[in-house]
Structures are given as structure tokens and as C-alpha cells.
Amino acid sequence: MGNYLSRESVLSAGIETIEVDAFGGKVMVSELDAAEVQNFLSGGMISYEGGEANFDLTKLDFCKLALAVIVDPEDPTKRLLKPADIIRLRRQSFGDVQACVMAAIEITDMGGEDEEEEGEETKN
DSSP, rough: OOOOOOOOHHHOOOEEEEEHHHHHEEEEEEOOOOOOHHHHTTTTTTTTTTTTTEHHHOOOHHHHHHHHHEEEEEEEESSSSSSHHHHTTTOOOOOHHHHHHHHHHHHSSOOOOOHHHHHHHHHH
């Protein structure tokens, strides 16, 4: 019936990560997960203009997002920080927190015209 992925293959697909210089060293940051992007869309934090995702940074909780995207470099499916760490994270440098969040946003595939155009080009 074709080369379709199994349920387990779909649910265990990897996530994109990137090393970020922050907090006086390197941390591993993952892309935003689908649930977080959906929250952005429904909360009006993301809008699409001209086929590009635009973020309203005033609506983002940078510390909450950093908690979600800073991951264990040995297992990027696991968060490095615990929910209780948010109190201490809020007292860290905003520049470091922002660097992690912006890196996560940058590597997250938000869709848009670029993908459609690429798909159309391969069809022609």
C-alpha cells in the first residue's frame, strides 16, 4: 500500500534543535512544538502577512517560552528546566532568555508562501 509511516514513526519523529550562546555558555534550544504554535495563533501572537509569520513580541512570555524550549542536549525531547525554575529564570538576563526564545522561533517551521512556492516549483 505504499511507504507510509507507522504510528510510532510519526510520534517519534525528531525535532529541530540549535545551540545558543547564553547564560555564560551554550544551551540546546528546540523548535516550538505544535501546541505552542497553536496557542500563538489563537492568542493573536502570530499573524500572517505576505505569506510570512509575524510575531507580536509584546504578547510573548519570554521566560515561559524559554522554559519550554531549553532542552537536554542528550535528549532534546526532554526539557532541561523544571516548571519551578521559572522564578529563578525570571531573574536572569533578559538578553539570554530572549536569545533562546528567538532562536526557537527562528528554527520553527511556521509554513507560509515559501513552502507553497517550493511545492509548486517541484510540481512543474
